[in-house]
Amino acid sequence: MSYVAVKGGERAILNSQKLVAENRRGNPKVSELSLDQISEQFGLAVDRVMVEGSIYDRLLGALALKQAQGDALEAIFLLRAFRTTLPRFGVSAPIDTGAMRVRRRISATFKDIPGGQVLGPTYDYVHRLLDFSLAAEVSVGSAEANAAEEALDPTMPRVIDILGQEGLIEEEREGGGEVFDLTREPMTFPAGRDQRLQNLARADEGFLLGLAYSTTRGYGGAHPFVGEIRLGEVLVEIEPEELGFPIAIAEITVTECQTINQFRGSAEKPPQFTRGYGLTFGHCERKAISMALIDRALRAPELGEDVRHPAQNEQFVLPHTDNVEANGLISHFKLPHYVDFQAELQLLRRLREEHEAAKDAGATQ
Amino acid sequence: MSTNSNNEQSGHNEGYNFAYLDEQTKRMIRRSLLKALSIPGYQVPFGSREMPLPYGWGTGGIQVTASVIGPKDRLKVIDQGADDTTNAVSIRRFFQMVADVATTEKVLEASIIQTRHRIPETPLNEGQIIVYQVPTPDPLSKIDPRESETRKMHAYAEYGVMQLTLYEDIARFGHIAKTYDYPVLVNGRHLMSPSPIPKFDNPKMQDNPAIQLYGAGREKRIYAIPPYTTVKSLDFDDHPFSMQSWSGCCSLCGSTTSYLDEVITDDSGGRIFVCSDTDYCNDRQAQLLCDEHSEVQT
Amino acid sequence: MIPAPKRALPPPLLSVNGVSRSYGKQLGCQDISFSVRPGEVLGIVGESGSGKSTLLACISGRLQPDTGSLVYDMKDRGPVDILALSEPERRRLARSEWGIVHQNPRDGLRMDFTAGGNVGERPMAIGARHYGNIRSEAQNWLEKVEIDLSRTDDKPKTFSGGMQQRLQIARNLVTRPRLVFMDEPTGGLDVSVQARLLDLLRGLVRELGIAAIIVTHDLAVVRLLADRLMVMQRGRVIEEGLTDQVLDDPHHPYTQLLVSSVLQA
DSSP: OTTTHSSSHEEEEHHHHHHHHHHHOTTTOOOOOHHHHHHHHHHHHHHHHHHTOOOOOOHHHHHHHHHHOOOHHHHHHHHHHHTTTTTTOOOOOOOGGGGGGEEEOOSSSSSSSSOOOOOOOSTTSOOOOOOGGGGSOEEEEOOOOOOOOOOOOOOOHHHHHHHTTTTBBOOOOOOOOOOTTTTTTTOOSSSSSHEEEEEEEEOHHHHHHHHHHHHTSSSSOOOEEEEEEEEEEEEEEEEEETTTEEEEEEEEEEEEEEEEEEEEOOSSOOEEEEEEEEEEEESSSSHHHHHHHHHHHHHHTTTTTOSSGGGGGGHHHGGGHHHHHHHHHHTTTTTHHHHOOOOOHHHHHHHHHHHHHHHHHHHHO | OOHHHHHHHSSTTTTTTTTTTHHHHHHHHHHHHHHHHSTTOEEEEOOOOOOSOOOSSHHHHHHHHHHOOOOOOOOEETTTBBBBSSSHHHHHHHHHHOOOOOEOOGGGGGGGGEEESSOOOOOTTHHHHHHHEEOOOOOGGTTTHHHHHHHHHHHOOOOHHHHHHHHHHHHSSSSOOBBBBBEEEEEEEEEEEEOOBBBBGGHHHTTTTEEEEETTTTTTEEEEEEESSEEEEEEEBBBBBOOOOOSOTTTTOOOSSSSEEEEETTTTTEEEEEEEHHHHHHHHHHHHHHHHHHHHHH | OOOOOOOOOOOSSSEEEEEEEEEEEEEEEEEEEEEEOOTEEEEEOTTTEEEEEEEHHHHTSSSSSSSSEEEEETTEEEEGGGGGSOOOHHHHHHHTTTTOOOSSSSHSSSSTTTTHHHHHHHHHHOOOOOOHHHHHHHHHHHHHHOOGGGGSSSSSSSOHHHHHHHHHHHHHHHHHOOOEEEEEETTOOOOHHHHHHHHHHHHHHHHHHHHOOOOOOOEHHHHOOSEEEEEETTTTTEEEHHHHHHHHHHOHHHHHHHHHHHHHH
């Protein structure tokens, strides 16, 4: 009888994994990807899985992408599960993006800014034409950018800070107290700024992009200006108790976006611009801008604005940003539901019988 | 991946802590479990971790099991009542790999039973732990998705609206039309989701001698029913709670009292019904064979 | 004829003392004091922006006043300061001894549940567990508010505005609250529908001896329903008294204006 075949066996799982491994490798005549190749040549993909996987490690990111056949969400999931097993040594000091070694830095709000506009690496002004020269197996000599005539200004104040000196933008409030830890505690509502930003930093890029888009199309009333986007390297420092002074443990690449948004004022305070904040590992500008927009949208209650749209509703946004959670539940519908389905089937049959009986009774009357 | 599957085949994986989670995380989860046992049916928020299995596939149950399991435990894992469903196999292999514990398919041999969607037909005993995988821990979330509001409803025991959903069923269908994940009131106080077990299994929770633990990984909640606790399925005085029943019996073991799965046998509408609990069904089949054997002998 | 012995007035059901609430610079309501006795219907009139809705939100426990106190005579505890009650106590009070009829029935009804369920929810919330009894009580109330029993299992989103409002009233009155707050109960309804609703409300309030506080801009509503009347302007009470007195002999120029504009209309 076919009954046994209905249930999956251990052998089926093992075979399925072999098939995956086979598919992953593809044609064995084609040379295998190395982690260095992925890390170097699919750098932006690695950046994305690092930020949403919440681990800064390019080789692990590359490994995850290789293992996941390039599927970003699967790679993110692998990194998150690995992260669970890592011990926690300490908490770093806040990184100082003001002291960033800047590679790219632009402001949409001022033509010129102290330190200058630095275009850096960006697709922004590239015509999106398929470049068939890249299809050649051997690269035709690598392009090398010309060095700037002047060295970059070592001090590059953040544009927002310049506005801050004039009091034109709300002050950054010191959080104070224990910082919420999204990786160790469940969320609660109303969410604090720490909880919100941590959640958004790990959020699915596509979901955040769509939500941010919605705020500009009448579902959120956002009028953002990109005060500044900066990309570059910052030091991560920790201060071991026994030392009493900070030591640098790593240098990481981050993208930071600060948006400037509409006025706010009250009886006591004159009108001021308000802020939205986005920060990611690696080079993820799309994510950083989206994050800043959603950060600002979610501040609606704090700023006395009506919460009318999905992007302003933290109990809608925050629980649904995480693609490991979302993908888990959505994919779980593939799991067997025989028992529940059987219960529903039985109910449906009963309801149909009752319906028939009622109809027959009606007909005989 | 090839090294990985070698590890999986060869048993314990040296690279991970016993039962995957580090000891601090396990302690945190055990503290949540103790709180949950002290307030039966109350959903305790906990710092759920990402596990190597997807959310929605039992991460809550896995974390709970990982936190209470020891090297001497014997683990049984079922999904849909069966030990051989893919997800049950996968979770059992996970614990074999990261905890190297003994496993069993026999209810009575198991010290810990992790389950999705069923409670075994064989009654549990004192000292056993049953761990339920829970997708949606809050029965009120379907009525109000705002957690800030549902927490208040639980805190103040405002459960009239849950009763209202049952009223609506009777008004519409003439009877309560909830067939699984049927809400219960625990210890006369907290409204609780029993996880998506069929309501057929609800009475098994009442006064159960075993410890019943519920883990919702994605929603980051743990709750529990201590042994011998009152678990009442919601109903009306004049529409009392009732279980599913079948007119036939299991085609394999002849049971008339177990939960039956429908199995379609051909493409012309042929179907049979068999026990969803494979361990129970196998036992009964063995018993039948045994009885036949002894009859032949006498 | 022997004159009936003078009975002492019963103690007030709700006493409001010096309640104020502002929104930043904008005045909500300022230093309002009054009391309502059991079975008494108090009307609060004023044009939009006069602070009457803010006042209603404050005294019905939905909005925290900046200053002032609210003392309510609870059935089993006697007079208590509402603002000092814990949130669960206040919520329990709101679903047992109080009722709130919102201007927009959508705010007061569960639009995805049947009419019968909407009326049955409050009894279930306070422990009713017999389906047959809950249903017959619900139908009893649907009849009282003139909703055809064939609509018992229909959802209110299929109802007209007037029916929705009557359903909301039934949903509130089913547990026989002692005090009902009504915010523009006839707002948004056609004139003929309004008249029918007012007639119904008057009958029910008298029959059940319920105290009510009705906020409205419509003098016809208070003329028909209210025993006493408060007139509000710019956050303050400018005139109060027995309804007939105030409407027939208004003292304050603003009240005179209100009354005359209605008469002319």
